[in-house]
Amino acid sequence: MFDGSLPEIARLASLSDAEVVDGAAEWARAENAACARKLAFMAELFARRTGLPAGERELWWIDPQAAVTAEIGAAVNVSPAMALHQTHRGVALRDRLPRVAALFTAGLISEVLVRAIVTRTYLIIDPDVMAAVDAALAERVTRWGPLSVRKTEDAIDALVEEHDPGALRRTRETASTESVQFGSPGDVAGMTSMWARLNAARAALIEARLDEMARSVCDGDPRTLEQRRVEALEAIAAGAALACTCGQPDCTRGTGQRPTKNTVVYVVVDEEALDASEPPAERAADPAPQPAAEPAAEKLPAQCRPAPPAYVFGGGVLPPALLSAILGRAQLREVRHPGETAPEPRYTPSRQTCEFVRCRDLTCRFPGCDQPAQVCDIDHTVPYPLGPTHPSNLKCLCRFHHMLKTFWNGRAGWQDRQLPDGTVIWTSPTGHTYTTHPGAQHLYPRLCQPTADLWSGEPPIVQPDDQRGLMMPRRRQTRAEYTNKTVATERRLNDDLVVERNKPPPF
Template sequence: MFDESAPEPRDLPGLADADLVDAAWTTTRAENRACARKLAVMAELFDRRTRLAPHDRLDWWVDPAAAVTAEIAAAHHITQGLALHQTYRGVVLRDRLPRVGALFLDGLISELLVRTIITRTDLITDEELIAAVDAELADQILGWGPLSAKKTEAEIDAIVKRHDPDAVRQPPDPNTGRAVEFGNPADAPGFTTLWARMFDCDAAAAEHTLIAVAYSVCDNDPRSLDDRRNDALHALLTANPVLACLCGNTDCDAATNPRPLREIIVYALTDHTTATAEPPSSDTADNDSAAFESNKCQSDETPDVRDDEGDEPQPDPTAPEATEPEPKSEAAPAPKPRPGASALIPGRSAYVFGSGFMPTPLFDALLADATIREVIHPGQAAPEPGYAPSAALAAFIRCRDLTCRFPGCDKPATTADIDHTVPHPIGPTHPSNLKALCRFHHLLKTFWTGPNGWRDRQHPDGTIEWTSPTGHTYTTHPASRLLFPVLCRPTASLWTGDPPEVPMSANRGAMMPRRTRTRAQSRAAHITAERKRNAEIRAAEAAAENRAAPPRDHDRDEFTGGEGKSDYGNDPPPF
């Protein structure tokens, strides 16, 4: 029987080298077994939620699969994306690859190998074929020994090809099609990578124009050529065909060229907000922070998803998965992307929404074209009239929260909705009843609610207590609590006891944005397209091999007319 016990760290100095190696394998196997059981738990909960879910919710934008993976994400303290992928692996091991799953449960294979197997067998649609591949993989895996990632994929692909050639994964062609991408996960705070692939002629013209603009300043400009090229690209993208010179000379003609305005809101907190560990008392002046705002920046806020029982139109939600198209809404347009925003303690590093900390010199460069606007802590102010918060109140909520307030979500507050914790109009438009929620979690909270859904309770300091459908509680605090504690100073209390319960209307689900096809239909269409592409590639390769093959001896008469005389038909030379 497998012994899962592992030596304690304090006992390791007394072990022989061989014992240490044995302990390493013991702990590795125990880790594999624990991971397999974690995925099995996720798969079981996923199956219960999706199997028993009402049929009319399958085409909801936040469908039963998305709702349960949000619950799993909160329980495991991971992101929605990680929960979705891990749950899917658990379902595949249980339903499609049970023999491979048994090896994983026994700790004999790693989670990394399991991931590779699932990815490489994902296009097999026939139940008998996937069962045969599962059996062959389970018989051969333990005999492979240590292999590189490429060799492992090759071994799996060879088995898949014997059973279902059209299911072999083909690498995408990275060199076809034009594309433009903004951002890279490796980007440092304050920087965004811009990558593009275009036609050669377009790239040549763009490079020529970029160089011409970069050299449109005088020789005394202090910037390097790379900096000027970067600024030239920014100028061209903002419809400015010239570059403003930074030489500082009053007689420089290029110094008067227009400078493109940066679409950015910068929130700068005053020194006394973090000068002491304790937040200021309530009688301290409320004018705790100021904001620098570009002249070109829009002041309108991202539209909110109505969480009351009214007939307000629903804006388009942000897609929970990158593979899903954004839903279309005739009632209201999709929200405009909000400009980038930052929070700053003067003299220290800046905080950039969605990125993290930025060195002060980099942040200072963004303030050249900024104007100042105050962002005021509401203090004990009364609720605002109406549903939508004022620009000042919305700015305070976003600076206080910094990110989406759902457990485990780090979407920046600048792209989030402002949610009423207790639905309006019973819940007032007040900082003690408002928080930032990304569109996905806003829809989750709004429509997957009630006694068997998500519930949330907000405290005056911005703390949110979430209760999941199973009754488990998760507490989230404003991300500014450690960085800018004055923003978490309690605002007015709205309730003397428990907050009021708002009854749900029978037609609430009609307001949820819908998918054009269900998740299962989208997945089936994707697999069908991949298999069709693979079949076309195989057919083209077979045709190329037939054209390249030399003529067989018994076919020689077809090329010589049967009498040794060459007959090339109507083909022109060279034959």
């Protein structure tokens, strides 16, 4: 594919404007072709893994599809959800859209167009109809030219309706689609977007309550209405009223208490920078039941080095100005490197150990996963009691990857080894290795210094229990059953619309 005929970056200065445009187009085609091949390889492994007899594993929460897409996600360094979507596209191209796949492999169509085609043809269940739509798309799609996303979907829908009107995809905003989501790839440092889809009555109630609270302060409050609405949302979450900030002692508006300090700021203590004669700082009280977590900068003498950054679990690096606004209403908790401390004599780690492990790791430690440490489990790399409860044997794993490691392990499954500095070396079912390092290695390197070395040689390997599957949470139905049910349900709704549309005119 890359045979030297495409212009290289080293030649850019010698190319004319037209040649630069041609080069961009040629590399875009190569990018399309490379993506097609990637999806084809992902689909092949998916078919091999899911084609094996699964037995009861079809009903496991981490079923064969989830297990293989975790394996693929680690290989291409994406999350399991993204790996699942990409793999399903590859399977659809191979099994349902082979002619479209041929165009994609030749680089003639983009991944964006392929995604739209796979999505808009999802409800077609008749193999003959699917083959006809595939052939029609392959014949027409290269003649469409540049189209917007909406126009592209309209063109695909027109072709689907021509062959199978009941297979049209329709947006159904029902109560089952209500959701609240946090975070977007476009969020700037220190800020997190919040997006919700609600039924009209619920949204109106929330909006009215926010406005009521935002207008409950006096005219001297210096905040804008939007700023007060944001703080009103925080106050609701904290079960508090919105306090007025006018500063007037006789103000009777918005006299409710400020939200309680349910935000926890972890201060990373550099032991070497502390005065040896200074007594240890008193530790803060236990946090509120639902703490947010912002590991703050290391406590260092100001003259030694610039202030390190702060970090929000799940939110990234926090600018100093935003950190200052948080500190006034936060609990401060110290996090210290445990050094050569002995293992703890129980399965559940102490609060101090949990805080150290979370602040060291920052996220789930499985390759490609960025679930924040605050919502992760604390996993014993070598299972307890053979593996001790000690930072050198503890790491953060999201619930999905914790179960993957627990139930899809052994010599034919996943294996992991942890080093004293928190580095984790994963070995996949195919024998590939992936090394993940603690998230704090660049922000708070002090936390990534080695803790105690627990093993004189190689750590022990615990063979999986043959009965471990009894503890795996179960699905109510297999993925195939769920897919068939959802497709049939949406097609039934479409069938009703088709009948209504085909009624004779009333005149």
